[in-house]
Amino acid sequence: MENLVVIDLGSNSVRMTISEIDGDGNHKTIEQVKRYVRLSENMGEERLLQPAAIERTLAALGEFKAIYSKLKNPDIQAVATAAVRQASNQKQFLKLVKDQFDLSFTVISGAQEARYDYLGVINTLPVVNGLLVDTGGASSELILVQNRQMKHVVSIPLGSVTLSQAYLESDMVKSDSLFAAMTFVNNVFNDVWWLREATNLPVIGLGGANRTLAKINRRRKNFLNFEDVHGYKLTADDVYATLTQLLGLDLAGRKKVPGLSKDRADIIVGGLIPVTLLMRLLDSRQITFSNAGLRDGILFNRINEIKNDAKD
Template identity: 55%
Template sequence: MENFAVIDLGSNSCRMTVTQIHDDGGYTVTHRLKEMVRLSENENATELPTLQPAAIERTIAALKSFKTVYDQLPNLTLKALATAATRKATNQKKFLKQVKTELGLDIEVIPGTTEAYYDYLGVVNTLPTTNCVMMDTGGGSCELVLMVNGQAKHLVSLPIGAVSLSEKFQLDGAVPANALFKAMTFVDKLFNSVWWLRNGLNLPLVCLGGSNRTLAKINRRQNNFLDFEDIHGYRLKDTAIYKTFDAVLTQDAEGRAKIPGLAKDRADIIVGGMVPAITLMRYLDSDRMIFSQNGLREGVLFEHLTALAEQNSKVSE
């Protein structure tokens, strides 16, 4: 039996999933931990992208809390990955060295395309979808994958996310019409730069990331689902999506914090977080979203399980 832990250090949150892999190849998820660290907060306040001291302090505190859990696990395999905020930071090496010094933890900074591929693995292994456009909106980046016949035909990572868009266009409080227009125009132009994206016209969107999942959670709360957070495989029509976005837009941050299904710590970044999905839905003339609870961490797990299966196959030959 192996304990396989994956830490996903994103721009907004830091998450860890621990999975027990049994000797027969089966597996059981034993821990799902999350801390909102806002690592990318004010990262672009200086001339060059720089992780700020307060954000680093919050992140290291979160990693230390995870360490108290994984240190207790026998036969541990630990993989720690960092994405957009760390990827673009000019003080990346200093930050990683500080983590190594204080926790003895090595963090691998992965390219955006690798992040997108892990998202694809997490989705294709757990949802019955073969043709779609996948979107993972994080705090500082947005990964897009065109899935054709179950294969990742094209993938890209764009430098837009819930935190970065909210800060760039001041979408944190009450949202003026001109600010929303500027944000959606900015995102639309980015989508226009991805030549293969039009090949996804009319396909469903499979959405990952906390901001996108919030769309599903708000809807499930409104419809009195017993477990409103169980959104894996949940589907929503475009009319329901636009209605939810409209309801979010009518409130300032304080009002958004009171919307059932919307986490209070997302209230100031949720408009920026939803803008990419809403814009892409209109861009592709898509009429539905399918939500995935699984993404990067699950993709890393499936990659590991495949490697173990190949190892065992060679041994038995």
């Protein structure tokens, strides 16, 4: 039995999933932990990870270590994404983590992140054709799936935290700020040459902002387990109506929206702009949500390795 510990250090949150895997590749999740750390907060044009964000992250990693250090021979796979990928003080930060926790992070590329997203989705949802959209804190990954195969992929440097900080007010969002943010995102999408191949295809939403969109709607429709969004579907009209609702609220009002975490209330508008514009651009009428993403992709990648080793 192998204890696989996957730590995903993102721009807004750091998450850990611990799974038991047997020799046949069967697996069971035994622990999931998430902490909001806002690692990409106030990085600025210098792309510097800030002391307060680093301290929050170190505190979370300390909590994680207290959990996984109790396991026998854990296989720890720790990956860092956009915030660390873009940081000019990346080496100093990773050394600090290594010195303090004896924990080595692999900084993965946007393409690697997208591949893990694809593996997580394709192994848990019956997706044949569609556009996977993973909106993170500082980057978004787009993956075109055709006949269950990954055809095109791109990672673009915009996310819920970075868009919100660059363009939007944390309280009541002004119309000119919203227009500037949407124009910027539209221009980025227009530079993705293959994106029109996804016209009329369903969208599959990953990442905290997109999952929050699902949770808000599940709470509104009185689902008992509103956080269980895997496989949940919404129409484009539901998506547009939800963003319209949020734009009509100030920060205090957004914090009271059922299904929306108070920790995400100041960045949720920025987080929903990419998926909303994509659905309009591609005339996509439906979005399906996935709880499985990067960490699950790493898990399935490891399971495939175990199965291949068993064949040899």
